[in-house]
Amino acid sequence: MTENLLTVRGLHKVYGKRDSKFEALRGINLKINRGESVAIVGKSGSGKSTLMHLLALLDRPTKGEILLDGTNTSKLKQRQLNKLRNKEFGFVFQQFFMNANDTVLNNVILPLKIAGVSAKERKRRAMHALTIVGLESKAKNKASDLSGGQKQRVCIARAIVNDPAVIFADEPTGNLDSNTGAKIEEILFSLNREKDITLIIVTHDEELAEKCDRQIRITDGRITSDEDIAEERELAEMAQEEKEERHRKHLSGDMDADGLRDDATVSHVKVKEVK
Amino acid sequence: MKALDIIKEANQSLLRNKLRSFLTILAIFIGSFVIIISTGINAGVNDFIDKQMNSVGGEGYLEIMNTNATQQAAAMFSSEVQEYSEEEEEQSTDIYITEEQIEKAKKIDGVKSFDALPSAKAEYLQLVGKDKKIKVAHINLVPRGNLNMDLIAGRKADSDSDNYEIILTQEIAEAFGYKGDSLDDILGKKIYLAIPGTIKCYTVQKHSDCQTKVEAEIVGVQAPGVLAMAGSRVNVALWNKMSEINNEGVPKENTLAVQATADVDPDKIDDIKKEMEDIGLTSMSLEDEIGSIKTFFDAMLTVLKIFGGIALVAASIGIINTLLMSVQERTREIGLDKALGMSNGRVFATFAIEAISLGFWGSLFGIIVSFLIGQAVNFVTHETILSSLPTFQLIIFRAVDLISITLIIMLIALLAGVLPARKASKKDPIDSLRYE
Numbered sequence: 006m007t008e009n010l011l012t013v014r015g016l017h018k019v020y021g022k023r024d025s026k027f028e029a030l031r032g033i034n035l036k037i038n039r040g041e042s043v044a045i046v047g048k049s050g051s052g053k054s055t056l057m058h059l060l061a062l063l064d065r066p067t068k069g070e071i072l073l074d075g076t077n078t079s080k081l082k083q084r085q086l087n088k089l090r091n092k093e094f095g096f097v098f099q100q101f102f103m104n105a106n107d108t109v110l111n112n113v114i115l116p117l118k119i120a121g122v123s124a125k126e127r128k129r130r131a132m133h134a135l136t137i138v139g140l141e142s143k144a145k146n147k148a149s150d151l152s153g154g155q156k157q158r159v160c161i162a163r164a165i166v167n168d169p170a171v172i173f174a175d176e177p178t179g180n181l182d183s184n185t186g187a188k189i190e191e192i193l194f195s196l197n198r199e200k201d202i203t204l205i206i207v208t209h210d211e212e213l214a215e216k217c218d219r220q221i222r223i224t225d226g227r228i229t230s231d232e233d234i235a236e237e238r239e240l241a242e243m244a245q246e247e248k249e250e251r252h253r254k255h256l257s258g259d260m261d262a263d264g265l266r267d268d269a270t271v272s273h274v275k276v277k278e279v280k
Numbered sequence: 281m282k283a284l285d286i287i288k289e290a291n292q293s294l295l296r297n298k299l300r301s302f303l304t305i306l307a308i309f310i311g312s313f314v315i316i317i318s319t320g321i322n323a324g325v326n327d328f329i330d331k332q333m334n335s336v337g338g339e340g341y342l343e344i345m346n347t348n349a350t351q352q353a354a355a356m357f358s359s360e361v362q363e364y365s366e367e368e369e370e371q372s373t374d375i376y377i378t379e380e381q382i383e384k385a386k387k388i389d390g391v392k393s394f395d396a397l398p399s400a401k402a403e404y405l406q407l408v409g410k411d412k413k414i415k416v417a418h419i420n421l422v423p424r425g426n427l428n429m430d431l432i433a434g435r436k437a438d439s440d441s442d443n444y445e446i447i448l449t450q451e452i453a454e455a456f457g458y459k460g461d462s463l464d465d466i467l468g469k470k471i472y473l474a475i476p477g478t479i480k481c482y483t484v485q486k487h488s489d490c491q492t493k494v495e496a497e498i499v500g501v502q503a504p505g506v507l508a509m510a511g512s513r514v515n516v517a518l519w520n521k522m523s524e525i526n527n528e529g530v531p532k533e534n535t536l537a538v539q540a541t542a543d544v545d546p547d548k549i550d551d552i553k554k555e556m557e558d559i560g561l562t563s564m565s566l567e568d569e570i571g572s573i574k575t576f577f578d579a580m581l582t583v584l585k586i587f588g589g590i591a592l593v594a595a596s597i598g599i600i601n602t603l604l605m606s607v608q609e610r611t612r613e614i615g616l617d618k619a620l621g622m623s624n625g626r627v628f629a630t631f632a633i634e635a636i637s638l639g640f641w642g643s644l645f646g647i648i649v650s651f652l653i654g655q656a657v658n659f660v661t662h663e664t665i666l667s668s669l670p671t672f673q674l675i676i677f678r679a680v681d682l683i684s685i686t687l688i689i690m691l692i693a694l695l696a697g698v699l700p701a702r703k704a705s706k707k708d709p710i711d712s713l714r715y716e
Contacts, residue, residue, distance in 0.1 A: 063619055063709050084623055091621025102616045102713065106296060116620045121282055 009075075010170065010203055011037040011060060016069035018055050018226075029055040031226040033069070039170070042197045042204040044214035047223035054175065056223060057207045061094055061173045062086050074170075091120050095164025095202075097193075099176035101156045105149035109140065112148050113162045120167065134162040138192055154185030161192055171203040172196065178213060190216065286626070290634040293606065294641075301638065304602045307595035308642025309649070312689050314588030316643075316650040318581045319685065320675040325577045328672045329570055340392075340546035341427045342553070342563040344385070345539055349375035350562045376536035377561065384559045385540075390548035393424040395439075396537035400522035401476070403491060405448075405512070407456055408470040414455050416473075418511040421519050422447065425543025427566075429513070434467045434500030437515040444496035444518040446471060452512060453501045469498050473514075475522050479529035492525045494518070592689065596696035599638050603631055603700035614704055615712025628705035635697020639690040646689075647682050 016033040019026060029052045037043055037060075047053040058064045059071060062078055071078045073093070078086065095116075103112045110131055117127035135141045138158040143151065151159065157177065164172050174193060178186030190213060197204040206217060214220045222230040294301040352375060377396050386394045404413040422429070422437040422445075429436050429447060437445040448466070453459070458466040472493040481490035496518055514522070527535040542563070544552050549565060556563045607614070614627060654675035661674050 058710055087621040087623050119622045
């Protein structure tokens with residue numbers, strides 16, 4: 006059922022040289038499946054941003070490799086990486102990064118403009134993206150006239166305008182109050198659920214991280230814990246089912262030493278199937 | 281990203297900083313304006329000279345002087361101190377064209393005619409049967425050959441004819457009362473030339489007693505021109521008659537010609553000039569004469585163009601400065617563009633095209649302003665200092681010049697844009713996004 010999207014093997018990133026050398030990542034191994042929502046959490050300086058930049062192909066690792074859809078990205082040329090980012094990724098930043106003097110529509114259009122989509126088509130798609138975030142009425146407004154929450158929604162529209170496989174969100178609610186932040190989270194998670202877009206969020210907001218399927222905790226350039234909530238949830242559900250079945254069998258009186266072992270075998274098969 | 285998008289974007293970002301862009305464009309404008317105007321004047325002068333050349337024709341027409349005479353003329357303007365030498369003096373005193381030289385010159389291959397011209401002068405002109413006398417300051421010859429006169433009526437005086445023929449200038453014809461539509465009426469009229477006898481005039485009581493009136497036919501009227509050979513013109517037969525009367529009683533050796541004209545085969549003109557040189561004669565063609573006017577204008581306009589070029593160099597430093605500021609200001613924007621997949625090449629192109637646009641707008645304004653000023657100058661000069669030369673337009677704009685100037689300025693702007701554009705394209709997306 007699940008499909009592997011990103012595979013990371015032995016990732017190292019070193020900044021600087023000799024005395025000023027700083028090892029931001031010290032061997033990261035990671036697999037992210039299509040449609041997952043992943044939170045990368047850690048203190049500032051832990052290497053979580055570096056990891057996101059590498060995953061988003063904005064930077065190249067010192068050592069190790071990143072496979073996207075089975076393709077080894079370290080073998081790709083800069084031009085191909087640019088194209089891949091443009092087509093497969095969407096970005097949402099804490100500081101928004103919008104062209105304040107330009108219209109909302111033009112800000113959303115930017116990735117399509119870079120991709121070389123025709124003027125008519127890119128307008129249609131940008132309007133569609135704006136409709137998804139509920140800002141179609143603001144298309145002609147200047148970006149600087151919007152509130153913080155609206156700006157971040159425009160950025161989400163910009164991130165999804167090219168139908169990406171992954172959205173990378175760097176502290177997407179960091180600059181927003183809790184109400185507007187909640188709304189942004191809602192939009193991001195509904196995109197994750199309904200459009201099956203993989204969500205990779207870098208944050209130190211534990212509450213936001215809790216809402217993701219999985220939390221990858223980074224400390225000093227290493228993954229210190231990787232909790233797959235969905236898996237846990239699934240396992241929990243399975244255990245529950247098992248329990249219920251056993252309970253049912255127990256009620257039907259089918260209760261012997263062999264029966265117990267049989268049940269255990271069945272549940273093992275079940276788990277395999279789900280995985 | 282398509283080329284049109286990049287051009288649009290580049291111009292939009294120029295509009296974002298209106299004052300800064302305007303000042304940069306202004307700097308380019310100053311350079312382009314100077315260059316366009318001087319090119320325009322150059323074209324105007326050349327066009328006029330060409331027109332004059334065409335109207336005069338004159339291929340194969342040579343004016344000849346004894347080389348000693350030209351050297352003496354040159355020596356007058358020289359401050360060089362020379363030691364006196366008797367021998368040299370003996371040789372060089374002779375500024376006349378000798379019989380021997382005339383004979384030799386006539387035998388040069390390609391020389392069709394050679395007229396040595398002793399000086400000749402007239403004192404006034406008077407239409408036969410009329411009282412009005414017009415003073416003559418200077419009279420010229422219609423040489424043999426295909427030298428065209430810039431005539432507005434009638435025909436050229438025939439120098440191969442034995443009849444006395446004269447071409448009047450437009451001003452003199454008008455002074456006699458023939459102007460506009462009636463100008464043609466003066467053709468065929470007889471006119472007196474009052475010709476003085478130089479020696480005779482010392483001996484007579486009344487000045488008019490030493491004048492001989494010679495009757496000639498008016499065959500043409502000449503348009504005003506800028507070339508040195510302005511003034512009324514007579515044919516060779518009349519010239520010789522005038523000279524004969526002027527020099528009556530003067531010893532033969534003192535009436536030799538200082539100047540000569542020759543009609544030669546235009547294809548052999550360079551060889552002929554060389555051979556003339558060998559027999560001690562310096563010859564000058566119309567091209568040579570006009571060439572010196574051209575050289576003067578060319579030198580003046582080259583200096584102007586150099587100033588324009590210097591202004592452009594300064595302007596391109598302005599372009600570099602403007603774009604460097606722009607790159608810095610837009611660091612985060614560049615970071616975002618790159619994160620969203622824009623290639624280094626496109627980032628480079630965006631700034632390079634911004635530079636080219638600055639150049640384009642600068643030269644476009646240069647063209648517009650030069651054109652307006654040029655029209656005004658042409659109008660004013662036409663009414664004033666150049667009113668006597670209706671065919672002369674001081675400033676002429678040719679599309680080829682304007683387009684090539686614009687292209688060159690755009691190229692200069694592009695070169696200026698390379699440094700900032702490279703800087704922008706080399707930026708790291710992550711660092712750029714973090715830039716405060």
